[in-house]
Amino acid sequence: MNFSNPTVVVFVVYIAAMLGIGLYAYFSTKNLDDYILGGRSLGSFVTALSAGASDMSGWLLMGLPGAIYLTGLSESWIAIGLIIGAWLNWYLVAGRLRVHTEVQNNALTLPDYFTGRFDDQKKILRVTSALIILIFFAIYCASGMVAGARLFETLFHLPYQTALMLGAFATIGYVCIGGFLAISWTDTFQAGLMIFALLLLPIVTYMSLGIGAEEFTAIVESARPHAYDFVSNLSFVAILSAAAWGLGYFGQPHILVRFMAVKSVHSIKIARRICVGWMGLSMVGAVLTGVMGIAYFNSFDVNPESIFILFSEHLFTPWLAGILLAAILSSIMCAIDSQMLASSSALTEDIYRAVFRKHASQRELMWVSRISIILIAIVAIVLAYSPSSRVIDLVSFAWAGLGAAFGPVVILSLFWRRMTAKGAITGICLGALSVILWRLKSGGIFDVYEIIPGYIIATVGIIFVSLVDKPASEAVLSQFDNAWKKIRMTA
Incomplete structure (x- = not known):
């Protein structure tokens, strides 16, 4: 690696800077509540941008522009589904989950919330949830590791395994040191960097072409005749499967934890507008980057997912290119850091303390959480170690697994008083299992994205088992009613 290269300097x-933010967060972290949820002290701005950035990953700057470059606007259905899903998640879930988790003895994690909501004395629900989080987040983290390795491999001409280790170290450091505050603050900074890059690049590219709108449109349509057609060569199943990515939001622990950590319910309305606005502008920038790529690189043989990188190197000075390329690293790190902490929280709070060390000290729990992050990172590195690993396959599988396992449970637990612990366990297991089994099949009906059957099967299972099960205890019902009284007061 050449340290006289401006791009290298910018990356270093x-x-x-990210490690510095992690160190600063370390001194603001006093107990496990601070380490996992930041002491429930996040304001609207940090909550919004950290929540938005944490689920985008390298797909926003590499995958989406590349897909648009190859096919055109018909690849925008995933983006459309994600924006709608994110808005609904903020509107339906955020405030209610914040209140319910506070009522449930200030639950720190999603399994912790399920335990309180359904009075899970045997801890079956808690441990099952934690294990599913660990399984799918190991896959999710591996996808981020692969994307980071690809970036370092391409830019600095490093061997894949070396690039993998470098990318992993960059993220593990500040997460391990500073916990939730570190990832929230760094994600906010990184979200700003990402939207700056995505809005700047299409503008500069269009200006560099030096042509009018009509000529630009003609060039794009000449290279991709159906570039502006949203349904070109797409079946109803393909459109439905792409848009169904939005369902995943309701079950992503690393996003839901932002709602649990916000300072108050009153901050959520502002945060929703900021987050969805950020997502919308960022995705518009990513789509425009792909369209610009059709006009700019149509006569070249390029890797579609490298469009953003190529633009940065062709149109900007090395120093500014380094900043734009750091935005790609930002998008990758935003996803990995949240997933690592969510996995660590499940290990520490829902398995280590709940099952083995109920009276462990706060200092002990924080160190267990830090060690858990390192162990999770090692597992993710092992899964990502093969250069043949594909990012999109790993992401889609993990997103569907978490979404189907927890989405129906989260939604029904917040709105349906009659839901029981057995119904919740059934829904989590059926959602996860159906995604895994559906993934093994192909052709015909099995071409539908597995999150759709996962949601349907899990929801039916929850409702059926809860109705045939005996009603929850009066204490559980009373807590549910108390939460809804607070929700109505804050509406």
């Missing part, structure tokens, strides 16, 4: 400074 950027990583050092």
Whole structure:
């Protein structure tokens, strides 16, 4: 690696800044509540941008522009589904989950919330939820590791395994040191960097072409005749499967935890507008980057997912290119850091303390959480170690698994008083299992994205088992009613 290269210098400074933020967060972290949820002290701005950035990953700057470059606007259905899903998640779930988790003895994690909501004395629901989180997040983290390795491999001409280790170290450092505050603050900074890059690049590219709108449109349509057609060569199943990505939001622990950590319910309305606005502008920038790529690179043989990288190197000075390329690293790190902490929280709070060390000290729990992050990172590195690993396959599988396992349970637990612990356990297991089994099949009906059957099967299972099960205890019902009284008061 050449340290006289401006791009290398920018990357080194950027990583050092993230570690610095992690160190600063370390001194603001006093107990496990601070480490896992930041002491429920996040304001609207940080909550919004950290929640938005944490689920985008390298797909936003590499995958989406590349897909648009190859096919055109018909690849926008995933983006459309994600924006709608994110808005509904903020509107339906955020405030209610914040209140319910506070009523349930200030639950720190999603399994912790399920335990309180359904009075899970045997801890079956808690441990089952934690294990499913660990399984799918290991796959999710591996996808981020692969994307980071690809970036370092391409830019600095490093061997894949070396690039993998470098990318992993960059993220593990500040997460391990500073916990939730570190990832929230770094994600906010990184979200700003990402939207700056995505809005700047299409504008500069269009200006560099030096042509009018009509000529630009003609060039794009000449290279991709159906570039502006949203349904070109797409079946109803393909459109439905792409848009169904939005369902995943309701079950992503690393996103839901942001709602649990917000300072108050009153902050959520502002945060929703900021987050969805950020997502919308960022995705518009990503789509425009792909369209610009059709006009700019149509006569070249390029890797579609490298469009953003190529633009950065062709149109900007090395220093500014380094900043734009750091935005790609930002998008990758935003996803990995949240997933690592959510996995660590499940290990520490829902397995280590709940099952083995109920009276462990806060200092002990924080160190267990830090060690858990390192162990999770090692597992993710092992899964990502093969250069043949594909990012999109790993992401889609993990997103569907978490979404189907927890989405129906979260939604029904917040709105349906009659839901029981057995119904919740059934829904989690059926959602996860149906995604895994559906993934093994192909052709015909099995071409539908597995999150759709996962949601349907889990929801039916929850409702059926809860109705045939005996009603929850009066204490559980009373807590549910108390939460809804607070929700109505804050509406």
